[in-house]
Amino acid sequence: MPQVWMTYDELATLCGCDAAAARHLASHLSLDRRKSRDGCTRVKLNPALAAKFFAAVRDADFDLDFAIATLRDTHRQMAELLTPDAAGRRRGAA
Numbered sequence: 528m529p530q531v532w533m534t535y536d537e538l539a540t541l542c543g544c545d546a547a548a549a550r551h552l553a554s555h556l557s558l559d560r561r562k563s564r565d566g567c568t569r570v571k572l573n574p575a576l577a578a579k580f581f582a583a584v585r586d587a588d589f590d591l592d593f594a595i596a597t598l599r600d601t602h603r604q605m606a607e608l609l610t611p612d613a614a615g616r617r618r619g620a621a
Contacts, residue, residue, distance in 0.1 A: 531577045532561070532569040541580055 533541065539549035553560065559571040572580060 529577070531572040531580055532563075533572060533580075534567045534569055538570060538572075538576075541576070541583065 535546040535549045535553070538553065539546045542549060542552060544552070553570040556573060556576075558573060558576075560568055561571075563569050
């Protein structure tokens with residue numbers, strides 16, 4: 528089972544409670560805690576909570592086709608900016 532580490536706010540979202548209740552839950556379940564480089568404390572989910580997290584991700588309603596189309600459109604726009612013709616148009620050259 529992969530390790531999943533979450534902040535108290537993320538754990539609260541997963542469990543449907545507030546951050547204080549998530550902190551109490553983490554303490555009650557004796558979950559491992561670490562201070563991350565960004566200054567946030569993260570807790571390592573136990574197997575039951577990790578399974579709940581993966582189920583939530585799996586059941587999420589992602590519009591994959593829309594995400595792919597948006598990425599392709601962004602790629603096209605970025606590629607246009609790199610063409611020599613586009614550089615001339617940005618500088619106002621004819």
